[in-house]
Amino acid sequence: MRLRHIEIFHTIMVEGSISGAAKVLNISQPAVSTALRHAEDQLGFQLFHRQGKRIVPSHEAKLLFAHTETLMQQVDRVSQICENINEGIGLTIKIGVVPALSFQLLPFALAALRQAFPHIAITANVMRYDAMREALMRKDIDIALSFYGGDIPGMRTHKIGRGRFVVVSQRGRADVKRTPDISLVTKEDFISIADSGPLGKLLDMAKDNASLRASPQLATETYHTAISLVKVGMGITIVDIFSARANAAADIEITETKNMPGYDVSVSFLPNSDKSSLLYAFKEMLTRTALQII
Secondary structure, three states, X not given: OOHHHHHHHHHHHHHOOXXXXXXXXXXXXXXXXXXHHHHHHHHOOOOEEEEOOEEEEOHHHHHHHHHHHHHHHHHHHHHHHHHXXXXXXXXXXXXXXXXXXXXXXXXXXXXXXXXXXXXXXXXEEEOOHHHHHHHHHOOOOOEEEEEOOOXXXXXXXXXXXXXXXXXXXXXXXXXXHHOOOHXXXXXXXXXXXXXXXXXXXXXXXXXXXXXOOOOXXXXXXXXXXXXXXXXXXXXXXEEEHHHHHHOXXXXXXXXXXXXXXXXXXXXXXXXXXXXXXXXXXXXXXXXXXHHHHO
């Protein structure tokens, strides 16, 4: 006897009629009658006898009903668990993110995640790239959102977007408009981002390829701080498009660079994690969000 047959039999017993069962199950009366006949054929005995327009459960049906009651309670419990999972009850996700992607990309993607899983528990940790990479390998976090810095041992890395460098300066800088390229690192008021992970390495490579030497008088650790220094007139800087747009203001100008390398935005996570379905779903949300921002 299949589970669907049991469900139909149980509903007929509870409702007392085929029409009542059809209404509860949201199917037609002929469909209920057909399923009932199939169940009786499989069982080899009748479950109901007709008395005029009424159906009356057989002795065998009464014996069977005592057991189906417990079974249907368990089915309802499984259905409730599935519903809870769909809403995120009991689900958790721990995210590591580099500072530059924590201002817009992550918040918008998390809003989409919460809409899909209203009760999911979320922890977001803003980390430098090297620390985040180690945290992922230690399984302190479930997923890492960063600029691509190479494969991480044991993890699957997925590209979710492509970024670019921009110059951030106060408005009216003729030198920036004239040469918005890597040569700006030689300016006396260029604000350097020291040891800034994969993007810092890309800028260093671009500088070396152009045979440029630079001795910045001002350096900081994050693009957010560099842009804040630009806002108060301390100089110019080259940053990723995500940081620039997240910190845009009326008194600063964002200029597209020329002849500068692009870079991948990526997520990394354990491919066979027990949270794989959730992590892949979140990856898709991040991908859609990145397309909107870029």
